[in-house]
Amino acid sequence: MSTPVFLTCSQLGFQWPDGTPVFEDFDLSLGAGRTGLVGINGSGKSTLLRLIAGELTPSEGSVRGATDVGYLPQTVVLDTAVRVEEALGIAAARRALHAIESGEATAENFTAVGDDWDVEERARATLDSLGLAHIGLDRTVGEVSGGETILLHLAALLLRRPDVLLLDEPTNNLDIEARKHLYAAVESWPGVMVIVSHDRELLDLVDQIADLRDGEVHWFGGNFSAYEEALAIEQEAAQRTVRAAQADVKRQKRDLTDAHVKLAGRARMGKKAAETRGLPKIVAGARKRAAQESAGKHRIMHEERLKEAKEKLTEAESLVRDDDLIRVDLPSTAVPAGRTVLTLRGLELRYGGYVREFELRGPERLAVTGRNGAGKSTLLRTVAGRLEPVAGEATAHVPMRYLPQRLDVLDDGLSIARNVAELAPARTNNEIRARLARFLFKGARADQPVGTLSGGERFRATLAAVMLAEPAPQLLMLDEPTNNLDMASVKQLVTALESYQGALVVVSHDVAFLREIGITRWARLDGAMTEIEPL
Known part of the structure; x- marks a missing residue:
C-alpha cells in the first residue's frame, strides 16, 4: 500500500509588499481527501493556495510534504496561439510517440515517451470526461470558449496527476453541463484536493471543511451542508454563553454597587457610634482603620469578580460570528x-x-x-x-x-x-x-x-x-x-x-x-x- 500524501504548512508568515499582514505563525496539515476551504472575503483563501502552489513565497515558515502541486487559479490565461496538445503538456511525448511509430526509434524519442505510451488515449479520455471530446488535440486554444479554457487547464492537471490539486473558484463561468463534468472529476480524484468555492453543490462533494477565520483554520467533518448544521449549533451555544455572561456582568455590577452602598452606610454608622459613645481617639481610629481595611478587601473582591465576568463575556463574544446580513426595505x-x-x-x-x-x-x-x-x-x-x-x-x-x-x-x-x-x-x-x-x-x-x-x-x-x-x-x-x-x-x-x-x-x-x-x-x-x- 502506498503511503498517504500529506501537506504541511508550518509557522507560515506572509504579508503584502505594503506591509498588510495575511498570515502569522500559521499551521495547516492536509491528508488524502477533498477539503473545502471557506472563509469571508479577505481571509486569505486564495493567498493560501498560491503559497502552497509556490506562486508566492512566505516570509516565514515553510510548506512541506508535496513534491508536485497542481493549481487551477481563479483566472485562467492560456496563450491562444498554442495547440491543445501543448496546453495539456503532452506535445513532446506525442511527437516522440508518432516518431517511433514512423520508425525513428531513437533514444531521445524513447526518453520523451517514458512510460506514457497511452498518452493520446489518456488525453482524449480526460477531455471526454470533462465534456471536451469535440476539442481535437491539434486545434489551437483560441478556438475554445472561456469556460472550455478552464476545463482544458483542469484536464492538463488531471493528466499530470499531481500529489496535491488546488482549485480556486473552478466553477466560475462554467455552464450547468460543464459544472456537472467538473463535479464528476472532483468526485473521482484519489489524492489530496483543496477547493475554494462559493458553489454549494461542489462543496457538498468534499470530505471536510476548513474554515479560515482570523488567521486560523477550524475543522468541520463532512460536506458543506454538514458544516452549516454544525456551525448553527455552535453559534446557538455561543449565543447562549454570551447571554449568560452578560447576565453575570450585570449581576456583578449590581453586587459591587450594593457593596459600595453598604460600606458607605457602615462608615456613617461607625462614625456616629464613636461620637455617641465618646470613645478615645486612639480606639476610634483603630476601629476606623480596621473597618476601612475590611471594606477595601470587600470592594476588591467584587471588583475582581466584575473583571472576571467581563473577561468571560469578551471571550464568549469572540466565539459569535459577526457575518452581518443585508436587510433592505425598498x-x-x-x-x-x-x-x-x-x-x-x-x-x-x-x-x-x-x-x-x-x-x-x-x-x-x-x-x-x-x-x-x-x-x-x-x-x-x-x-x-x-x-x-x-x-x-x-x-x-x-x-x-x-x-x-x-x-x-x-x-x-x-x-x-x-x-x-x-x-x-x-x-x-x-x-x-x-x-x-x-x-x-x-x-x-x-x-x-x-x-x-x-x-x-x-x-x-x-x-x-x-x-x-x-x-x-x-x-x-x-x-x-x-x-x-x-x-x-x-x-x-x-x-x-x-x-x-x-x-x-x-x-x-x-x-x-x-x-x-x-x-x-x-x-x-x-x-x-x-x-x-x-x-
Whole structure:
C-alpha cells in the first residue's frame, strides 16, 4: 500500500509588499481527501493556495510534504496561439510517440515517451470526461470558449496527476453541463484536493471543511451542508454563553454597587457610634482603620469578580460570528402583480441568440440559463441598452437597473457614498448614509474609495448603488452575480434579494443560488430562448 500524501504548512508568515499582514505563525496539515476551504472575503483563501502552489513565497515558515502541486487559479490565461496538445503538456511525448511509430526509434524519442505510451488515449479520455471530446488535440486554444479554457487547464492537471490539486473558484463561468463534468472529476480524484468555492453543490462533494477565520483554520467533518448544521449549533451555544455572561456582568455590577452602598452606610454608622459613645481617639481610629481595611478587601473582591465576568463575556463574544446580513426595505421597488415589466419581440441579438416573444409581468423572477457563449450576457446588455439588437425590440416598462459581471458601474476614484449620491442626487447625505448602513457600510466605511474595496465589498457597494438609485429600480437584471463571492457574501446577496419587491432577471449557472432567491420562471437560451421546467 502506498503511503498517504500529506501537506504541511508550518509557522507560515506572509504579508503584502505594503506591509498588510495575511498570515502569522500559521499551521495547516492536509491528508488524502477533498477539503473545502471557506472563509469571508479577505481571509486569505486564495493567498493560501498560491503559497502552497509556490506562486508566492512566505516570509516565514515553510510548506512541506508535496513534491508536485497542481493549481487551477481563479483566472485562467492560456496563450491562444498554442495547440491543445501543448496546453495539456503532452506535445513532446506525442511527437516522440508518432516518431517511433514512423520508425525513428531513437533514444531521445524513447526518453520523451517514458512510460506514457497511452498518452493520446489518456488525453482524449480526460477531455471526454470533462465534456471536451469535440476539442481535437491539434486545434489551437483560441478556438475554445472561456469556460472550455478552464476545463482544458483542469484536464492538463488531471493528466499530470499531481500529489496535491488546488482549485480556486473552478466553477466560475462554467455552464450547468460543464459544472456537472467538473463535479464528476472532483468526485473521482484519489489524492489530496483543496477547493475554494462559493458553489454549494461542489462543496457538498468534499470530505471536510476548513474554515479560515482570523488567521486560523477550524475543522468541520463532512460536506458543506454538514458544516452549516454544525456551525448553527455552535453559534446557538455561543449565543447562549454570551447571554449568560452578560447576565453575570450585570449581576456583578449590581453586587459591587450594593457593596459600595453598604460600606458607605457602615462608615456613617461607625462614625456616629464613636461620637455617641465618646470613645478615645486612639480606639476610634483603630476601629476606623480596621473597618476601612475590611471594606477595601470587600470592594476588591467584587471588583475582581466584575473583571472576571467581563473577561468571560469578551471571550464568549469572540466565539459569535459577526457575518452581518443585508436587510433592505425598498417599498418603492414594488410592482403590481398584473403590470407588464418587460417585453421582448422578434429580438435578434448581435452575437447570436433569438427571442421570438416574451413578456415579464409583476414581481416575477426569471432565471436565464444556457451553455457558455449562448448569448445570455448579450441579452441582458441589449435589454439594458448597452448593445443595439440586430433586429426586433426590447422594451422595459418600468425603471430598470443592470448589474454586469465586470462590476464596472462605479467610479473607482470616488467613495461609496459619493457614487450612490451620483445615482440618487435628490437624497441628502444623511439619507444616503442611513441606507448604506443597511448594506453594511457604516460610518467611515461609506467614505472608502471604491478602488480600495475587496471583491465582495465591491459587489456589495455596486448592489447598493444600483438598488438605491433613483428612480428606484422595479426591474433588476443581474449577470452571474455570485462569481468570486464567498459564501457569506452570497448569503448577504440572497437576503438582500429576498426583501427586493420588484421583478428580477438573473443570468446564472449557480442552480442552488437561483433556487434560494425564489425564481418563478426558468428559460434557456440556446439559439432561441425557450421556457423550461424548474431546475
